[in-house]
Amino acid sequence: AKSAGRGNFQFFIAEMNEHAIERLKLESGIRRAIEAEEFLLHYQPQFDGPSRRLVGVEALLRWQHPELGMVGPDRFIPVAEDTGLIAVLGEWVLRKACEQQVRWRHARQENLQVAINISPLQLRRPDFIDKVKHIIAETGANPQFIELEITESALTQPTMELVARLNELVDTGVTLALDDFGTGYSSLAILRKLPIDRLKLDRSFVQDLPGDAEDAAIASAALSIARDLSMEVVAEGVETEAQFAYLLERGCHIMQGYLFSKPMSVEAFDESFPPGRRL
Numbered sequence: 001a002k003s004a005g006r007g008n009f010q011f012f013i014a015e016m017n018e019h020a021i022e023r024l025k026l027e028s029g030i031r032r033a034i035e036a037e038e039f040l041l042h043y044q045p046q047f048d049g050p051s052r053r054l055v056g057v058e059a060l061l062r063w064q065h066p067e068l069g070m071v072g073p074d075r076f077i078p079v080a081e082d083t084g085l086i087a088v089l090g091e092w093v094l095r096k097a098c099e100q101q102v103r104w105r106h107a108r109q110e111n112l113q114v115a116i117n118i119s120p121l122q123l124r125r126p127d128f129i130d131k132v133k134h135i136i137a138e139t140g141a142n143p144q145f146i147e148l149e150i151t152e153s154a155l156t157q158p159t160m161e162l163v164a165r166l167n168e169l170v171d172t173g174v175t176l177a178l179d180d181f182g183t184g185y186s187s188l189a190i191l192r193k194l195p196i197d198r199l200k201l202d203r204s205f206v207q208d209l210p211g212d213a214e215d216a217a218i219a220s221a222a223l224s225i226a227r228d229l230s231m232e233v234v235a236e237g238v239e240t241e242a243q244f245a246y247l248l249e250r251g252c253h254i255m256q257g258y259l260f261s262k263p264m265s266v267e268a269f270d271e272s273f274p275p276g277r278r279l
């Protein structure tokens with residue numbers, strides 16, 4: 001048993017090294033990839049259920065790696081956060097998404113709301129608000145149609161300073177959404193203090209609807225909180241007609257998920273969703 005234990009331990013060390021090496025590779029890779037323009041944004045449409053209209057998109061970061069192929073954000077965002085590279089990468093995302101909003105406004109003759117994921121670490125940086133203002137001014141984006149998504153877990157115990165910062169952000173004209181809602185156990189008292197427009201019901205609570213009673217209770221709670229605070233709920237990860245119908249019937253209007261579309265490149269998006277396209 002002892003030798004097997006040691007074997008496991010050595011295996012563990014080897015694994016750890018491999019993990020550390022992978023992180024190191026990713027870290028230097030991220031720096032290089034920004035220069036080499038290997039990052040790109042995919043966009044996933046959001047629909048208004050009752051009118052069946054396309055109302056917006058969420059920008060989702062991808063890494064077109066020369067050897068590894070398309071790498072998803074779950075693999076490199078944590079590394080970017082640990083190494084501080086998230087600041088540069090996040091700024092790149094903000095700029096690209098704002099540029100795309102402007103391009104769509106001209107090409108489509110309509111405004112699409114563009115939602116952008118913001119890392120909690122980005123939000124905490126003292127120069128973040130100035131960066132947002134600067135990028136909006138430089139790109140000519142319409143801030144009313146820019147939504148910043150911040151994960152609920154980053155805001156469960158917000159300091160006064162953080163609340164002030166969120167208010168300053170809203171003063172730039174952008175709107176805020178609470179991402180992964182339901183996973184962070186926010187209290188009503190706290191939500192009331194935050195200048196938030198939308199709650200994004202986390203996909204883990206949508207997945208087992210309508211059958212799962214607990215998830216149904218969380219979805220109803222989110223909808224009733226949103227009603228009380230005049231917020232909107234966006235359901236993410238809607239994959240089935242049954243989920244769609246269930247949420248719609250209960251007053252959840254904005255929907256996003258594979259049932260409608262996966263995130264896709266701008267070219268594919270424009271082909272699939274021309275102006276005026278409905279569900």
Ligand code: C2E
Pocket residue numbers: 044059060061072073074077090093117118119179180203236237238239256257258259263
């Ligand atoms: P998220 O913000 O919760 O984004 C939703 C994720 O769910 C996306 O994964 C999306 O592709 C996926 N998804 C959408 N509809 C469905 C569905 O119907 N079923 C299932 N199973 N999945 C669905 P993705 O693109 O891999 O992004 C993962 C996470 O990475 C995001 O979760 C977000 O937290 C983070 N992320 C993505 N882009 C950025 C970025 O630009 N900046 C930052 N800081 N984080 C980002």
Ligand code: CA
Pocket residue numbers: 058117149179
């Ligand atoms: Ca999001």
Ligand code: CA
Pocket residue numbers: 179180202203236
């Ligand atoms: Ca989520």
Ligand code: CA
Pocket residue numbers: 179180
């Ligand atoms: Ca997430």
